[in-house]
Amino acid sequence: MGKSKKVKSEHSKELRKYNPARMKEDKRENHLARQEQHLEHIPFRLREIMKSKERIAMGASKLKKMRKATAPKPVEGAAEATDIPVPCFRRGQRESERAYLHRMEQETQHVLFLTKNQVQRQPEVELQEQEQPAGRRKAEKKKEFDKIKVQKIEKKKMAKREKIEEKEKFTDRVSFGEVVMAPPSLTAKPKRAPTKSGGITKGLLLNSLLGHTSLSTSKPSMARQKMMEEERIRVVEAYRNLKKVKQEWQGSNVTGKDELQKPH
Template sequence: MGKARSPAPTPRGGQMKKKKIDSKPKCLDDQEIPYRLREIMKSREELKKPKTKKKKKLVNKETPDVPDSNIPVPKFRRRKGEAAASYMRRMERETQHVWYLTKNQLQREPEKEEVVQKKSQKKKEFQQKKMDKIRKQKEEKKAEMLEKELFKDSVKFGDFALQPPTLTAKPKKSKDKAGQRQLLLTSLFSSGSKASTPKTTYSSLARQRIVQEERERVVKAYRDIKKQKQQQKLLTDSKLVMDKLKKPA
């Protein structure tokens, strides 16, 4: 049988202590800044003063330290108070060191170095051309914006125009002036034979009928006259033929 658990001990007074929320400050004269406000102020200060991140130098551990291509040539000179044996040992050490450096030196390839230099030079020229092109485009864009601003009229509220604007400047591409071209119509008008344009008049139905009948009568009379002329011509031709036949050759 398990032992019965004893009830949890209650604090003195038999009441749990409640957390103080929204309680009045301890000192009424000095009120503490709220936590949220402190965080906002801190973030604003950080934005004003951005931290500069230092770039770490990447060190390749796999490749060992390569000695310099230009090996310094040692200059042997006996120091003051140096013994002959120590001087010889020092010279031996330095010569051995130079020999080690020359032995472990990388093989030089001046042809490849020249190619790399040429490539880098071409790359620099290409970058320079690109930058010049971008600069030129920016200048052209700036000039266009200035031109637009110059030709832009600032119209105030309530302003209105009484007449359209008059063009004072002549267009650059136009060679012939107005009225100087030798047109066909201008030659006809200049000769003096000005054709009078008939005015369109709207007449009644009775008037239109009379005009139509008059037109038909005129056309019929013209046809009759033409027919008579043709008949007379035929008669004269036949008479001439008969006269020629009667007369002996």
């Protein structure tokens, strides 16, 4: 009996070994495993390019069919993610009264918490949107898109208009033959700015020709004052000496003339 069982098991092993369908399946599995190992060494970007080429070669219709086949089918009668699950208010066989009441309290509190924090839904609006035909929805979307586009264009036009108005505001229109004798003088000035004499603009060649000099109102330092005082005294002394020499020279000239006019 045991011998016959052993013979049968050996025979089944041999059949499995030499089964052509089984051999083909094993070869296919080995080939797929080797292909996966080979793909692991290929860079990620290159793999993505290869996949995209395969999709293009497959075609759009086949790709849609494959996506539909692989997509998970929705379970009929399943509650939506936003719906609050109804708790089970049935007492268990081995559940004590205290445990049952505690469980009911916990579940009630949980349902109340979910009700307070639930996202507000508008089923009437959703139903209306679903009932609307596809063409009408598209038309409404197009209207909204056109409205946004028009608003953007108007905003751009407004910005352009403001820019032009600002430019025109700061442009000075000069009529033909108008002559300007001096640059415009600014009336507004900072609080601590030094006062200038008689609207004379600093750094103009015309001022140097006319003899205008800009007067500084800032008080000079002590060293500067001393130098200016010494310079003033020196100039005064030089002027006096020059005047004295001039008077002496004039006096000598007068005496010389008188001597020449006298008869011998």
